[in-house]
Amino acid sequence: MDWNTLQESCLACKRCTLSETRTNVVFGVGRQDAEVLFVGEGPGQQEDLQGEPFVGRAGKLLDDMMAIIDLDRTNSFIANIVKCRPPGNRDPLPAEQEACTPWLDQQLAIIQPKIIVCLGRIAAMYMIGSDFKITRDHGQWFDRDGVRMMALFHPAALLRDPRKRPETFEDLKSLQREIREICTNTY
Ligand code: URA
Numbered sequence: 312m313d314w315n316t317l318q319e320s321c322l323a324c325k326r327c328t329l330s331e332t333r334t335n336v337v338f339g340v341g342r343q344d345a346e347v348l349f350v351g352e353g354p355g356q357q358e359d360l361q362g363e364p365f366v367g368r369a370g371k372l373l374d375d376m377m378a379i380i381d382l383d384r385t386n387s388f389i390a391n392i393v394k395c396r397p398p399g400n401r402d403p404l405p406a407e408q409e410a411c412t413p414w415l416d417q418q419l420a421i422i423q424p425k426i427i428v429c430l431g432r433i434a435a436m437y438m439i440g441s442d443f444k445i446t447r448d449h450g451q452w453f454d455r456d457g458v459r460m461m462a463l464f465h466p467a468a469l470l471r472d473p474r475k476r477p478e479t480f481e482d483l484k485s486l487q488r489e490i491r492e493i494c495t496n497t498y
Pocket of ligand 1: 351352353354355358363364365366369370391430
């Protein structure tokens with residue numbers, strides 16, 4: 312499937328009941344040939360209204376975190392584990408994740424990123440492993456099918472607990488080193 316067909320089908324998705332309460336499907340933002348791809352958990356209220364990931368308060372912080380290492384929405388890609396807002400911002404249910412992640416898998420197959428950065432526990436458990444512990448394993452590197460993967464604390468967690476920020480700064484520096492080592496595109 313090509314990108315436009317994938318996007319069209321995804322925007323019409325009714326594979327789970329989140330489709331009944333969503334305003335917009337949040338397909339993702341960025342380059343289709345991105346070398347670095349971020350995966351969050353799922354849209355919140357602002358994302359649901361605007362149809363773009365990470366545009367609320369946590370999104371502003373994500374933009375700032377990315378800017379520290381010269382990344383932005385035009386030289387990377389940002390997606391989520393589920394593409395429709397879970398009501399009240401609850402965690403997406405396992406059945407909702409199972410219904411939705413084939414969309415993410417197809418995006419990954421087209422983009423073929425070199426580095427995947429998981430934002431928070433939910434994304435890391437899907438991408439890296441179901442035994443992932445964010446407090447223990449953030450900032451560590453994993454290889455999955457030839458792709459380098461790591462997780463950062465979710466920006467919303469950093470807003471709730473600013474004491475986690477110094478560790479995240481170290482993780483971002485490690486991400487920057489990895490990008491310098493294996494990424495080639497200058498876009
Ligand atoms: N939190 C997420 O995990 N994803 C978004 O798109 C916004 C907030």
